[in-house]
Amino acid sequence: MNRFSKGNLLAGTIMAGAMVATPAYAQDQEEPVTVGTDGSADAGGENLITVTGSRIQRRNVETAAPVAVVDSEEFALSGTVNVENVINTLPQVVPGTTSFSNNPGNGTASLNLRGLGATRTMLLVNGRRWMFYDTNQITDLNTIPQFLLESVDVVTGGASAVYGSDALAGVVNFRLREVDGVEIGGQYGLTERGDGRRYQIHGAIGSSFDDGRGNVTVFGEYFNRDEIFQGDRTFSNFALGGSPLQQLGSSLPPETRLRYDGDGDVTGTSFEANSDLAIFGTPGSLRAYETPRDLYNYAPVNYLQLPQERYLLGGNASYEVSDALEFYTEVAYTNNRVDAELAPTPILVNTFLDIDSLVANGFIDAGTEAELRQLDASETGADANNGTVDVQIRRRLEEAGGRRNLDERNAFRIVTGARGDITDYLQYDAYYMYSRTRNANIQQGNASVSRFTAAVNGTGDTQINIFGAGTLTPDMVDVFRIQAQNGDISTLEVASGVLSGTFGDFALGEAEPVAFAFGTEYRAVSSRFIPDEFLASGDVAGFNAGEPTEGAYDVTEFFGEVNIPFETESGIRFELNGAARYSDYSLDTVGGVWTYAGGAQFQPIPDITLRGQYQRAVRAPNVGELFQGTAIGFPGANDPCAGDGGAGNAPTPTGALLALCQANGVPAGNIGNNAVVQPDGQIAALFGGNPNLGEETSDSYTFGVVLQPSFIPGLTITADYFDIVVKDAITTISLEQALDLCYNQAQDLNDPRCATFVGTRDAQGAFSRDNPPVLGGANIAEFSTSGIDLQVNYGTSVPFSLTGDGDSRFDVLFLGTWTESNDTRPDVSDPTIVDQCAGRFGLTCDDPQASFKWTSRFSWTDGPMTLSTRWRHLSAVNDDTDADDNFVERIDAYDLIDLTLSFDASENLTVSAGVNNLFDTLPSTPIFDANGQVINETNTLLLGDFNNAEQSNTYPSTYDVLGRDFFVSAQFRF
Known part of the structure; x- marks a missing residue:
């Protein structure tokens, strides 16, 4: 029976709440443990173990590659239900998409080893591939049953020779356990502020039968998490930006902002004061547009924590017919619903206003009518006195409600296989796996751009009143509001067979026999993205439009491994291992690779x-x-032609930059005028696929030492140096990088690096949303990272007990990483450009990549009671530009303390309670002066790069945004 015993769990190298890098030594047990290829453990038998990173079964658990292990108790002691919340605390991990990723966000949780990208991290469950959820073939951590985890193994460096494509940064293997008996558990959590409620209930039942020849486990889980809005935290209640730091926001306000685009005389009109810009300060009445007074604060109505509802069902079974044949199967199904909530749709159209119809409908007052007629009368050419004026309209469609994006993913996976012994020295394992994920994405709050435009200029059946805040009636909203939807369908098939064993009893010296494994694998992947007519055509404002995607390919592989140990009678040991794999892809651009x-x-x-x-x-x-x-996107970037006061507070262009801006279509009089050239921190850009892409390659080296001094029992120290270089990396360089390559490096519109910006600006010099820059992927980049992983863990008995059960036990674990370098060369054809991101954050480096990151846990176990505290640390990070132009230049060092108390109330019941972020460490609350400027900027702990302000004025996947957070849980076994 699986009985919870903290004494045993904390006694070994894998301690409660510990993240332990092997060389893992077996925990204290009366009998040896056999871990099979499925990760299961059985008492008795030969001590054969399959270690993540190899397909060879071995008697020892030491490998040449460093392996970090997260024990299942870390999930219990940290009070987390979702896998992401523990995995992201590992020093090897830079957080990817998480439950705090609202814009952008897709309701998933991804894993990003070493900051090299989620697509370069391979995820396995029980040593086999799991299911992915979209066209990028990334696994959603939300689909893995946390409550059944036995351990999570993290292998550093490329592992394609063992597991195939994708394992450039490393491999993460989630080991699920079998259940013998009945387990029922649940957990409830709530922040100190009374929000963010989440609860989980789960159950599993398992049993061996036929004298242990068979085993069946069935499980289920329900999880529910409430939303938190950015307005629920003072640090994220305002959209911040500018230099000096101040309350900013969007230039698309609910009142409607107009830019006059004709050639009439604006003298004496509301358009005169601020670059041909005006706003309806009161319904129907124009006045001059003022910055930052008239910017729209979109922050409060965005989600800070996304709500989630999840159902998990599944099971596994095995039956041993004989030593030569054991059948096994795994089945998993998940239904996952996650909402994203954004501010109401911002819409921007270039059109005309029919003055007579606006007057007839009573949409504008006499003063505004007089101004528009003056403009019309002073125009030249065909537009003169035609009763219309050309304008650009920017409006926030508050009357249409917020933008809600519901992602509902249904995914299932089935594995069926057979394994057994062919001889005393040879085993086989063959299986087939099929997985399928279907995502339904339903969007509310979108608008049809064509319907809106026709309803504004009077060419449609109904004219609408957008000339002031709150002027749109429900019937008017129905004219342009649409519900858009799209879907994803992704499948993965794997057929694999492996032979493993030894060359009889042949061994070198006193070591175990020489071992090998070889086999073949076939994989087929396919994925589709299916947008509706509005999203596919681009006739949508709100969420981003995108064209359909469909593709598939397959690969046939042959692989082999060998392990050659040597040991002398005196105990000196030497071991060599090697692996190779040949992969033949159906893709002509890849073909056969080794x-x-x-x-x-x-x-x-x-x-x-x-x-x-x-x-x-x-x-x-x-x-x-x-x-x-x-597909269209809106990345944050600084337009170099916006000049002083622009999004990046850059100097007014001069010299070659000035000439380039003019050549690119920015009127000379507008250069340096950020209100016209770049009124928002985000710029529209198009992104798409490239069927001519080839493969990426990586070379990784690891060197390490393991110390277990016999004179200090219970102490293990490991230190490993890693160096990973990814060449021919597929990248769509960021818009910021593309702007830098063209405007600051090439400074010539005829240079290929400027081709994407030709013809992309409107008449005023701003990047057009009708014809935005196009950014596509190419094998042009190089990524590299290096550093040292250090682990120290120590456990000892203490001659003291409060419970009267004799000695207690004290365990300490430290797991940290020093990142020496994390560099990106966005285009290797220009070796002078290197983005150095170790210890930095910002528009180029994105999320902070601290030079020093560690997690440590201190646990005291006294009989049935365990008291444990965790310390998480990130070193300070600096802005990724050398100039003082990105608002917040440094985020200070960051520490969190968590506390947990767990108690075995009986042999069958374990109760735990804890608090995370004990000292309520949060991003600092801005203090504003009368003009809306932040007056505590020098003490803005944790506040991030404010061109990323839609992410809560910080990096919510890296820094805690909930504050002090409580949880209680109970686990019942019988």
């Missing part, structure tokens, strides 16, 4: 082990990178 690896270990004395490994890995482009239809 991956390989080699490593060595040397143990001169039992106290010291030296290890090292080299791996060549490959990643084929995914369906999205190859076949994605063109």
Whole structure:
């Protein structure tokens, strides 16, 4: 029976709440443990273990590659239900998409090892591939049942030779356990502010039968999480930006902002004061547009934490017919619903206003009518005195409600296989896996651009009143409001067979026999993105439009591994291992490729082990990178032509930059006028796939030492240096990088680096939303990262007990990473441009990549009681530009303390309670002066780059935004 015993769990190398890098040594047990290829453990038998990163079964758990292990108790002691919340605390991980990713966000949780990207991290469950959710072939961590986790193994460096494509940064293997008996549990959590409620209930039942030849486990879970709005926290209640830091927002306000685009005389009109800009300060009445007074604060109505509802069902079973044949199967199904909530739709159209119809409908007052007629009368050419004026309209459609984006994913996976012994020295394992994910994305609050435009200028059946805040009636809203939807369908098929074993009893010296594994694998992937007519055509404002995507490919692979240990009678041990894989892709741009690896270990004395490994890995482009239809996005960027006072507070262009801005279509009089050239921090851009992409390759090296001094029982120290370089990396360079390459580096419109910006500006010099820049993927980048992983863990008995059960136990765990470098060369054809992101954050480097990151846990176990505290640390990070132009230049070092108390109330019941972020460490609350400027900017702890202000004025996936957070849980087993 699986009985919860903290004493045993904390006694070994894998301690409660610990994240432990192997060389893992088996925890204290009366009998040896056999871990099979499915990760299950059985008492008795030969101590054969399959370690993540290899397909060879072995007697020891030491490998040449460093492996970090997250024990299942970390999830219990940290009070988390979603896998992402624990995995993202690992020093090797830079948070990807999380439950705090609202814009952009897609309701999933991804894993990003070493900051090299989620597409370069392979996720396995029980040593086999899991299901992915979209055209980028990324696994959603929300689909993995946390309550069944036995451990999570993290392998650094490329592992394509063992597992195939995608494993450039490393491999994360989630081991699920079998259940013997009945388990029922639940958890409830709430922040100190009384919001963010979440609860989970789960159950599992499992049993062995037929004298242990068979085993069946069935499980289910329900999880529910409430939303938190940015307006519920003072640090995120205002959209901040500018330099000096101040309350800013969007130039698309509910009152409607007009830009006059004709050639009439604006003298004496509301358009005169501020670059031909005016706003309806009161319904029907124009006045001059003022910045920042008239900017719209969109922050409060955006989600800070996304709501989620999840159902998980599944099971696994195995039956041993004989030593030569055991059948096994795994089944999993998940239904996951996650909402995103954004401010009401901002809409921008270039059209004309019919003055007579506006007057006839009573939409404008006499003063505004007089101004518009003056403009019409002073125009020249065909537009003179025609009763219309050309304008650009910017409006926030508050009357249409907020933009809600509901993602509902239904995913299932089934594995069926057979394994067994062919001889005493040879085993086999063959399986087939099929998984399918279907996502239904329903969007509310969108608007049809064509219907809106026709309803404004009077060419449609109904004219609408947008000339002031709150002027749109429900019937008017119905004219242009649409519900848009799209879907994703992704499938993965794998057929694999492996033979593994030894060359009889052949061994070198006193070591175990020489071992090997070889096999073949076939994989087929396909994915589709299916937008409706509005999203596909681009006739939509609100959420981003995108064209359909569909693609598929397959690959056939052959692979092999060998492990050659040598040990002398005196105990000196040396071990070599190697692996190779040949992959034949159906993609003409990839074809046949080789991956390989080699490593060595040397143990001169039992106290010291030296290890090292080299791996060549490959990643084929995914369906999205190859076949994605063109889609529009709105990335944050600084237009160099906006000049002083612009989004980046850059100097007014001069010299070659001035000439380039003029050549690119910015009128000379507008250069440097940010209100016209770049009124918003976000710029429209188009993104799409490239069917000519080839494979990425990576070379990774790891060198390390393991110390277990015999004179300090219970102490283990591991230190490993890693160096990973990804070449021919597929990248769509950021808009900020593209602007830098053209305007600051090339400074010539005829240079290929400027081609994407030709013909993309409107008459006033701003980047057009009708014909935005196009950014596509290419094998042009190089990513590299290096550093040192350090782990120290120590456990000892203490001659003291409060419960009267004799000695208690004290355990300490430290797991940290020093990131020496994390560099990106966005285009290797220009070696002078290197984005160095270790210890930095910002528009180029994105989320903070702290140079030092660690997590540590201190646990005291006294009989049935465990008291544990966790310390999480991130070192300070600096803005990724050298100039003082990005508002917040430094985010200070960051520490969180968590506390948990767990108690075995009986042999069957365990109760836990805890608090995360004990000292309520949050981004600092801005203090504003009378003009809306932040007067505590020098103390703005944690506030991030404010061109990313839609993400709550910080980096919510990296820094805690909930504050002090409480949880209680109970686990019942019988």
